[in-house]
Amino acid sequence: MVEVVVFAVAGAACLAGAVGVVLSRNPVHAALMLVMTLFGIAVLFVALQAHFIAAVQVIVYAGAIVVLFLFVIMLLGVDRAAELSLGALPAQRWTAAAFGIGGAAVLVWLVAAVDRIFQGLPSYCAEEAAKLGREAPSAVCASLQEAGALGSESAPTATNYLIDVSAIARSLFSDYVYAFELTSLLLIVAVIGTVILARRSGYGESAPAESGETPQEARP
């Protein structure tokens, strides 16, 4: 029961924040709504036994990315009523409506299909085990068996299997070590690219960008 309440509260916070990001006129309000969504998701991560990921979510997203957003908003002085009053282009609005409705239909169907597959998995694996006899089961059935999800049909999630930091580190530095190294390359490229972007715009305007840090002057 507690799980249901936690899910309801955190999920409602997530959805309210997401809608707020899309609908708020002021970029500062949008950034704060984004923080609400991110915290709700961190709570859901804790509910899903992903404690390390929840901590990283709060530190990286709320602590770094949103602060970066707020820095840019304040630096540029664009924290005023934004362009919602302009209205979207007609074609854009139709595209968005089609995306929303079609995507909702497809995703509801997908989630229903996934739930059906989950419910059918234990009997499928039992059939497979009977057919194969002593041979190795397929990967899905093996991982389910390992997680203990096949034994008791009352357990909807494999809560007896705790994934802690050491398991993540073992995976990150063995199976995914090349991807991990590529990540460092990506970060270096991002940093260098950002520095070059910022410098080039400084060259373009020369004096105002160097001396006056007040973008309000440039407003029409």
Place this chain on the structure above:
Amino acid sequence: MSGLEVTTGWYLTLGAMLFLIGGTGLLVRRNPLIMLMCVELMLNGVNLSFIAFADRFGDVHGHTVVLFVLVVAAAEVVVGLGLVVAVLRASPRATADDLSALKG
């Protein structure tokens, strides 16, 4: 209260809704900053699905992938905000409709 349990499908539904709200916002809004925030919403919906599956199957790979998604999201935001700063410094009232500098 045995009838009401939080299953993986609930988390998947919530992740799908976040993804859809973010995608719709990305299409509707024209402030580049808010468009970047909507991309973050979409990424978070996907992350929630990854963690839900990782919990369902007791598999660590979902967690690892979420870490990579976080890193890529951070890099994306840094580059995106760099572009936004460069554009909005030149013309402070620019919207995404005005960002046609790369058009041939």
